[in-house]
Amino acid sequence: MRRDRRRRPIAAALASGAAAITLLVACTTVTNGAPSSLRARSSSTPAPGSAAPSSSPPSTPPTSPCPAAYAAPDPKRPKVSLAFTFSADLATVRGTEHLSFTPDKPITELIFRLTANTLPTVAEGNRIVVSTATADHGAGRATFTAAGADPSTQGGLLHIPFAQKVPAGTTVTADIAFTITVGAESFDRFGRSGDGAQRYSWIGSGQPLLAWERGFGWHDEELIRFTAESASSEAMDTTLTVTAPGKDTVIMSGNPKDPPVAPGNRVWRSRIAAARDVSVAVGPFAVSDTVVQGVHLRVGAYAPALRDALVPEFQRAIKELAARFGPFPFPSLSVARLPAQGGGIEYPSSILMLDGSRLVTVHETAHQWFYAMVGDSQALHPWLDEAFAVYAQHLVDGESEQPGTLQSPGTVDKSTESYGDEVDTYYFVTYDKGAAALEEARAVAGAPKWDAAMRCYVNKNAWRVANPSDFEAAMKQFPKSIAVLTLAGALP
Numbered sequence: 001m002r003r004d005r006r007r008r009p010i011a012a013a014l015a016s017g018a019a020a021i022t023l024l025v026a027c028t029t030v031t032n033g034a035p036s037s038l039r040a041r042s043s044s045t046p047a048p049g050s051a052a053p054s055s056s057p058p059s060t061p062p063t064s065p066c067p068a069a070y071a072a073p074d075p076k077r078p079k080v081s082l083a084f085t086f087s088a089d090l091a092t093v094r095g096t097e098h099l100s101f102t103p104d105k106p107i108t109e110l111i112f113r114l115t116a117n118t119l120p121t122v123a124e125g126n127r128i129v130v131s132t133a134t135a136d137h138g139a140g141r142a143t144f145t146a147a148g149a150d151p152s153t154q155g156g157l158l159h160i161p162f163a164q165k166v167p168a169g170t171t172v173t174a175d176i177a178f179t180i181t182v183g184a185e186s187f188d189r190f191g192r193s194g195d196g197a198q199r200y201s202w203i204g205s206g207q208p209l210l211a212w213e214r215g216f217g218w219h220d221e222e223l224i225r226f227t228a229e230s231a232s233s234e235a236m237d238t239t240l241t242v243t244a245p246g247k248d249t250v251i252m253s254g255n256p257k258d259p260p261v262a263p264g265n266r267v268w269r270s271r272i273a274a275a276r277d278v279s280v281a282v283g284p285f286a287v288s289d290t291v292v293q294g295v296h297l298r299v300g301a302y303a304p305a306l307r308d309a310l311v312p313e314f315q316r317a318i319k320e321l322a323a324r325f326g327p328f329p330f331p332s333l334s335v336a337r338l339p340a341q342g343g344g345i346e347y348p349s350s351i352l353m354l355d356g357s358r359l360v361t362v363h364e365t366a367h368q369w370f371y372a373m374v375g376d377s378q379a380l381h382p383w384l385d386e387a388f389a390v391y392a393q394h395l396v397d398g399e400s401e402q403p404g405t406l407q408s409p410g411t412v413d414k415s416t417e418s419y420g421d422e423v424d425t426y427y428f429v430t431y432d433k434g435a436a437a438l439e440e441a442r443a444v445a446g447a448p449k450w451d452a453a454m455r456c457y458v459n460k461n462a463w464r465v466a467n468p469s470d471f472e473a474a475m476k477q478f479p480k481s482i483a484v485l486t487l488a489g490a491l492p
């Protein structure tokens with residue numbers, strides 16, 4: 001996620017005066033070109049689509065081999081079928097979820113996160129109501145816990161309990177039916193804009209989201225009190241079916257073929273081999289379909305001029321980020337430029353754009369590597385995707401954090417929930433100070449060696465949920481960099 005900083009209440013809740021100055025400067029530093037020196041370095045990295053460096057950097061210990069390419073998704077990952085049906089006015093979405101899940105530890109229940117019931121999301125008129133939730137292996141009646149959700153809702157977490165402990169390695173299946181009410185337009189995962197023929201609706205994290213992390217267990221952290229991410233979910237083998245008014249176009253995760261125009265509803269279907277979540281946007285989008293480096297890029301916008309401005313920006317973002325971190329992780333990227341303002345929100349192989357800037361374009365595209373492919377707990381370690389997305393943004397645009405950012409107060413590796421209502425502090429410490437720490441760590445390691453090690457980290461942790469210890473292991477060959485990251489509180 002990236003908020004549009006021009007709309008950010010800069011003076012509020014900041015840790016220091018120096019930080020406030022940093023932000024003001026940062027507002028004006030969106031640039032459209034990297035310095036030639038950076039481009040020269042960039043062009044010397046392996047071409048996208050080619051394998052990552054085939055030999056380990058000389059200083060890599062033999063115990064940490066660098067994989068030659070992205071690790072394959074876990075064959076035991078969950079399998080989920082999601083179906084969403086939008087009403088004619090796009091204000092209501094009926095959904096079903098069929099899940100097949102093989103835990104790597106014994107379980108006594110299934111836990112799902114009900115993101116739509118987050119306080120500020122409900123305040124805009126959104127919510128999810130679960131009507132049925134069942135599972136096999138003698139599962140009992142579903143229950144809900146508040147978990148910080150708006151008190152007028154069912155709660156923030158859905159639980160399906162089992163009568164007896166289900167052993168590790170047992171496949172359980174669950175079926176859930178639910179209804180989402182889509183509220184007013186705002187910078188959020190849910191919203192609705194316009195009226196008559198020009199109305200749009202979007203949902204992200206609409207379904208009850210399985211909250212399991214292999215090797216960790218259930219993530220039952222509370223929903224947060226501001227608009228940001230706080231989910232932790234595994235990359236799942238995902239099938240997505242969306243039914244929407246036939247005159248509209250659906251822009252969603254995966255790469256659905258548009259069904260033939262027909263009266264009544266139309267149905268869009270996609271399958272994503274490994275996706276932690278999905279987004280869906282519906283409306284009379286002006287659409288562009290292009291192919292960049294083998295990736296099908298679909299950009300839908302509420303006005304043709306906005307579409308035409310965004311297409312080259314996304315093409316460039318895909319190319320330049322791929323040159324840095326490896327081939328684009330998905331066969332397709334679907335972008336919905338919505339008639340609302342505030343920033344951007346990333347989903348696996350899809351992006352909700354409530355902004356048209358290059359900064360947000362690159363930031364959200366960078367999340368396709370850091371969050372969508374190399375996952376993290378957005379609840380407990382949000383810096384592992386947000387600081388990395390800012391870092392990636394700066395690398396491709398030849399920017400860096402403002403001086404003093406790294407020295408500002410704040411512990412980079414902190415849970416999102418721990419910030420309470422302090423939204424600006426969360427954004428500053430997690431995004432900016434985190435990126436400043438990565439940039440300084442890179443500088444003291446030496447950029448070429450650091451960049452090679454970063455590729456190893458990405459390859460090794462692809463399609464997994466990475467933790468700070470994984471990043472530390474990837475970078476332990478650079479003790480001075482580890483010291484920088486530790487001092488910033490990014491590593492323990």
Ligand SMILES: [Zn+2]
Pocket residue numbers: 001002363367385386389
């Ligand atoms: Zn972000």
